[in-house]
Amino acid sequence: MARTPASTQLLNRVTQQLKQASSDSKTPAGETLAHEPSIEQKEAINQIFELFRFNYHNQFLKAFPDLDTMIMAKRLWARLLGEYSGDVMMRAAERAVKESSFLPSVHEVLARCDVADSLGLPSVHAAFMEACRAPSPKKEFNWSHPAVYFAGRASDWFFLANNVEEKTFPVFKRNYEILLRRLQNGESIEMEVAKALPEHSETPLPRKEQQQRLQELKKQLS
Structure with missing residues (x-):
């Protein structure tokens, strides 16, 4: 039976992903x-x-026509989704099915x-x-979750208050996601978050601005 253009395109897409996964792998055979x-x-x-087999039966069988293809696909998924818990994976898959x-x-x-979302915390931008704000x-503010406070502290309150979102959001996002992964792994979020290495050297702040910054930080009692 000849494949329709749509099914051929689907199979080609999956096959290409699996080939890429195989070529990218640096794991020697047997390890x-x-x-x-x-x-x-x-x-x-699994x-x-x-879930996909049930919701996309015909597409699923065309994409994964045999056991070997299925095994390769699952290995690819395990590698690319390896930093997430099973619960996060399932929520993402269910959302994909709905959409x-x-x-x-x-x-x-x-x-x-x-x-x-899986931990019941605010999204990155909401946090x-x-x-x-x-x-x-x-420390006395009624935070939606302690992770938001620790992410803000790690990002530097003065930095957040005195720079544009384009500059501050990536820093906060990095720190918040580090803390989310700690929560996901059952680790403490109260440990200091290591600062990201700067992409370029920065000119030291003028002495007057350094003093102003110090006074601001003292006021915040963070």
Whole structure:
């Protein structure tokens, strides 16, 4: 039976992803992945594939016509989604099913992985706005979650208050996502977040501005 153009395109897309995954892999034959997926992650990937099989039956069978293709695909998913818990993976897959009438790719699921949502925390931007708008003293503010406070502290309150969002949001986003991963892994979020290395050397602040900054930080009692 001849394939329709749509089914051929779908199969070609999946095949290309699997070939890319194979060529990108640096794991010698017979060795395991550097970060072996947990049992929870493996179970989540299996459940996701069953979810897709049920919702996209014909597309699914055309994309994964045999066991070898299925195994390769699951290995690809395990590697690309390896930093997320099984719960985050499942929520992302379910969201993809609700939003698409076509079989989602691993990249489409990856784009929907939201650790904050799975943990019941504010989204990155909502947390950012909360941190920027919170009055001083920061410790006494009724935070939606301690992670928002610690992300703001790690980002530097003075920096957040005195620079444009285009500059401050990426810094906050990095710190917040680090803390989200700690929460996801059951780790403490009260440990200091290491500063990102600057992309270029910066000119030291004038002495007057340094003093102003110090006074501001004292007021905030963070």
